[in-house]
Amino acid sequence: MNALLEVRNLKVYFPIEEGIFRRATDYVRAVDGVSFEIEAGTTVGLVGESGSGKSTIGKAIVRLVDPTEGEVYYRNDNISSLDDRAFFPFRKKIQMIFQDPFNSLNPRMTVAGIIGEPLEIHFPELSKRERGEKIAQLLTEVGLSPDHMNRYPHQFSGGQRQRIGIARALSVEPEFIICDEAVSALDVSVQAQIINLLQDVQREYRLTYLFIAHDLAVIEHISDFVLVMNRGKLVETATAEEIYANPQDPYTRKLLDAIPRMPTISGG
């Protein structure tokens, strides 16, 4: 098997509980039988409208939610059946970057604390000084300055906070990063910078991405392969070129049609 990650027939159902006995009367089929593979070093884009189940797939991979059915393989390990102890090494290999950097960063921690925390967990052998050096190097890597180390998240713009989130994810030398709407809340100008940064560090560290977004133009730009999701199911899987040039599913066409066409001009 060549895939870094393989999701097989994944189902995640959330019970809808009613009455005083909190009996599950029905289920939200958030993810309903999804299968796909991600080759090492590639970017797979996952696109669909809100509520279609994208985040739930990401959460099931890192075990923030339990699958109702199905398996997740990382290389040859079935990581969906591991206990927490056995899953620990995968917490280092698989990182997540979220939409709202402000909510996912602890407001009372300095930048050094935010980036240093996963380092302490996964690289306990580092001395304090080595950790400091590593944090400084990571900040430079993501386009911030080592001088920013002692500042707090609220002292940064949205784009800078997303850079901090990326530095934190990179700190533990991951192989695979799930970016869940990581650029969706940013201005288009800042979005472009962050997308470029994600592509730069991908090349540098041979990272593999699952890139979740509701914007098909962003997905098409960044992805090698695209998964289109609607109501818990994948309705189309194809290369980025095919999705744009030759969409098969009516839902994919609907998403494409809704995107405003921009004039292509030179300059910038």
Place this chain on the structure above:
Amino acid sequence: MPENPLLEVKDLRITFRSRDSVNPAVKGIEFSLGRGETLAIVGESGSGKSVTALALSRLLPPPPACTLSGEIHFRGRDLMTVTEKELRRVRGKQIAYIFQEPSASLNPFFSVGHQIAEAIRLHRPEVSDVRAEVIEALDLVGIQRPEIRFRDYPHQMSGGMQQRAMIAMALSCHPRILVADEPTTALDVTIQAQILDLMQRLKEQLEMSIILITHNFGIVDGFADRLIVMYRGDIVESGSTEEVLSDPQHPYTKALIACIPKLGAKQERLLTIDYSAL
């Protein structure tokens, strides 16, 4: 520039002051808005779009925290000099706002219908059958079975529905100007397209003007008649939407258009804005 505009803003300056800083957020801009016209204000976060919009009906904090100067001519008066009482007749009634987050306008503790009814009672006391008017407002924005849905609380509606309800509330007072501040930024593209279509249709039906505020050039094409581009509190370019989109003059405008990922463009890297060159 439209002749005999509905709104004309001259030398608008907005400055925020705190104990240790002075922030000239808007540095003397001018623009106008014609009857039935849609004007887009485009620019990045912090460029001064929202404060410009709020200044139109003087919704900014009072001095010394915020000082405001210039002229805002609207229907024959300068709103910069009118009394608070006159301003209250303009706010919501003549100039209505919708925002990115419906929660900025909709109160979670009251049903949507109740809130629209309150707005109508306040701004249009002449209306006798308020309930019918509420149902009509909800119907206008495409909410199905409005006679049932008007009892819904905001949390019982999807994001797109809440956005529609907020538009219904803003429009129920028949404003002359609808200011839409990033109204679709938080929505899915398909819902975004529906909301823009809806605003376009209502503009024609109700003969109002629209000011659309956005950081994304992608949504102005086919929607706005004219646009202004703001950068750090100044207008760097303005013109008809077609003109500016097809032949942008200012390097900042070009950069802001160029940084949007384009479907099928197969770019290696996205272009970014080189601020040092501006």
